[in-house]
Amino acid sequence: MGKHYIPNSANREEMLKEIGLSSIxxxxxxxxxxxxxxxxxxxxxxxxxxxxxxxxxxxKNKTILDTPSFLGAGTYFHYVPAHVKYxxxxxxxxxxxxxxxxxxxxxxxxxxxxxxxxxxxxVGLPIVNASMYDWGTAMAEAxxxxxxxxxxxxxxxxxxxxxxxxRVLETYAAGPGLEVVEIxxxxxxxxxxxxxxxxxxxxxxxxxxxxxxxxILEENIEEVGEIAHDAGALFVxxxxxxxxxxxxxxxxxxxxxVVGEAAxxxxxxxxxxxxxxxxxxxxxxxxxxxxxxxxIGMTKDAEGRRAFVMTLQTxxxxxxxAKATSNICSxxxxxxxxxxxxxxxxxxxxxxxxxxxxxxxxxxxxxxxxEVAEIPFGGIxxxxxxxxxxxxxxxIHEGLLERNIHGGYYIGKHFPxxxxxxxxxxxxTTRKEWVDALIDALKEVA
Numbered sequence: 240m241g242k243h244y245i246p247n248s249a250n251r252e253e254m255l256k257e258i259g260l261s262s263i264x265x266x267x268x269x270x271x272x273x274x275x276x277x278x279x280x281x282x283x284x285x286x287x288x289x290x291x292x293x294x295x296x297x298x299k300n301k302t303i304l305d306t307p308s309f310l311g312a313g314t315y316f317h318y319v320p321a322h323v324k325y326x327x328x329x330x331x332x333x334x335x336x337x338x339x340x341x342x343x344x345x346x347x348x349x350x351x352x353x354x355x356x357x358x359x360x361x362v363g364l365p366i367v368n369a370s371m372y373d374w375g376t377a378m379a380e381a382x383x384x385x386x387x388x389x390x391x392x393x394x395x396x397x398x399x400x401x402x403x404x405x406r407v408l409e410t411y412a413a414g415p416g417l418e419v420v421e422i423x424x425x426x427x428x429x430x431x432x433x434x435x436x437x438x439x440x441x442x443x444x445x446x447x448x449x450x451x452x453x454x455i456l457e458e459n460i461e462e463v464g465e466i467a468h469d470a471g472a473l474f475v476x477x478x479x480x481x482x483x484x485x486x487x488x489x490x491x492x493x494x495x496x497v498v499g500e501a502a503x504x505x506x507x508x509x510x511x512x513x514x515x516x517x518x519x520x521x522x523x524x525x526x527x528x529x530x531x532x533x534x535i536g537m538t539k540d541a542e543g544r545r546a547f548v549m550t551l552q553t554x555x556x557x558x559x560x561a562k563a564t565s566n567i568c569s570x571x572x573x574x575x576x577x578x579x580x581x582x583x584x585x586x587x588x589x590x591x592x593x594x595x596x597x598x599x600x601x602x603x604x605x606x607x608x609x610e611v612a613e614i615p616f617g618g619i620x621x622x623x624x625x626x627x628x629x630x631x632x633x634x635i636h637e638g639l640l641e642r643n644i645h646g647g648y649y650i651g652k653h654f655p656x657x658x659x660x661x662x663x664x665x666x667x668t669t670r671k672e673w674v675d676a677l678i679d680a681l682k683e684v685a
Contacts, residue, residue, distance in 0.1 A: 303316055305643070307643075307677070308644075309646055309663040309669075310648055311622055311666075312401065312623060312647075312648035312662045312664070314508050314511055315508070315622060315666050317668065318667060319505055319507055319577075322580075323580045327505075327580065331346050332346075332576055335573075348535050350579060351369045352537055353579050353583070354369065354370070354501075354579035355535060357583065361483050361582070361590075362499070363488025363491045363492075363497075364488075366520050366527055367534075368519075368533055369535050369575060370501060370571045370574070371498075371516030371517075372514065373500065374404065374517070375403060376411075377499070378407070378408060378446065379407050379408045379411035379412070380531045380565055381444065381446070381496045381518070382408060382411065382412060382443075382444060382446070384473075384526075384529045385443040385444030385496070386417055387529050388473060388529050389472065391443035391472070393441055394417055394419055395435065395439060395472070397422055397447060398422060398424060399424050400448070420442070428453050428615065429618065430457060432463070436466060443472060444475050445466070447460060448477040449477070449482065452623070453616060453662070454620040454622055455620055456618060458618070464492060473495040474496075475494065475495065475498065477497075477498050478497060479503065480500070480504065481503050481593060481594060481622075482621050483590065483594070484587070484589075484594040484595075485594035486594075495520065496519070496521075497518075498519075499516070500515075501515040501517050502515050502577075504582050504585075505576075505578045506577050506578070515575045527551070528551075530564065532565060533549055533552045534549070535550065593667055597621060597665065600665040600669045601622055601664075601665045603671065604664075604674050605620050608681075611678055611681040612627060612681065613627040613628075615657065615660070622666060624664070626647065627657060627658050628658075628659045630659065631659055632651060632659045633649070635681070638683065638684030642680040644676060644677055646663070647662050647663035647664065648664075650662055663677075
């Protein structure tokens with residue numbers, strides 16, 4: 240049967256006649272004139288010719304081994320063990336999408352259940368969904384959830400928040416009219432507690448990050464949580480999970496909701512995506528019923544065997560839209576499974592060692608940067624280090640690129656009060672010779 244339809248060029252006239260059209264062009268006759276333009280594409284090529292042309296284009300790219308990069312600010316170069324990629328390329332994971340029929344989706348459901356279990360242990364909260372789109376959307380969903388639970392209309396965030404996350408939050412908040420209030424940082428680069436106390440009244444939720452956008456470990460997280468709870472607000476903590484082998488879990492510090500980025504485990508940078516947002520909460524029915532996304536649970540089937548199901552799915556695809564807690568249309572299943580595999584590989588000891596190496600590399604980077612530029616804030620840094628220069632950073636960055644080094648992320652345009660500032664990042668992959676080469680280059684261009 241397939242020979243009659245693949246390819247279908249021989250049947251083209253017959254198919255057009257069947258639908259009452261005279262030509263392929265007439266398929267688009269209802270498209271207004273001027274909307275479709277001539278693309279002026281070249282003639283088709285053979286597969287091998289396309290391979291050669293694309294290979295030539297791709298050869299212009301440089302890897303981090305060719306050009307050491309210190310660009311961070313939310314996207315970091317982590318080492319992903321080879322077996323992680325191999326395992327998620329298995330067809331039962333790679334081709335799985337939405338497990339609407341649990342009886343034929345037990346493998347993927349179990350993998351997501353394991354992901355939830357690992358994240359729950361990691362962040363110190365027992366209820367975890369099967370992931371959001373990314374950290375930014377998870378944080379924004381937490382803001383809307385806080386408003387639904389408390390019936391208040393204000394969400395308090397640090398002023399030193401990633402510009403990308405801030406835009407996502409503002410987009411989410413625009414529809415329901417949620418007010419977003421920013422709290423400035425103090426002289427240490429951490430959340431100003433006195434300013435927080437002035438703004439926390441009538442807040443639905445208070446958000447803080449570990450580490451903060453400047454890469455600094457906020458030292459007063461428990462106190463921030465107490466201030467939030469005393470005002471009747473939910474306490475939301477955003478966390479880089481790679482730090483949780485060396486610091487206390489946010490759930491142990493009083494967080495009601497924890498969000499973060501799961502893709503730091505198991506996924507390469509991929510030009511910024513795809514990702515998987517962490518979303519966890521306390522075992523409180525009023526919170527659980529307001530969670531976005533899906534929760535995968537374990538139960539028993541009619542014959543008493545272990546089985547996995549979608550326990551909660553308060554999404555607009557499944558229930559009346561007016562009752563949905565979120566319009567998220569899919570969990571990032573493959574990225575979440577990759578994170579689970581990587582986390583299981585590391586284990587508690589590996590996670591602690593990962594955090595220690597990143598902390599050590601960040602400290603070395605900060606120490607060396609202080610020799611050539613100003614470090615505005617003290618404290619302990621993890622991954623990112625805020626650096627301030629006297630010269631325009633654009634000139635410095637171009638000078639670094641000419642020396643085959645990719646510099647940091649310029650934040651002066653987002654925080655003009657910090658002057659010509661940039662975030663330089665280190666991870667477990669950062670090599671001492673890279674840092675030394677960066678400093679030598681900065682001595683020439685800064």
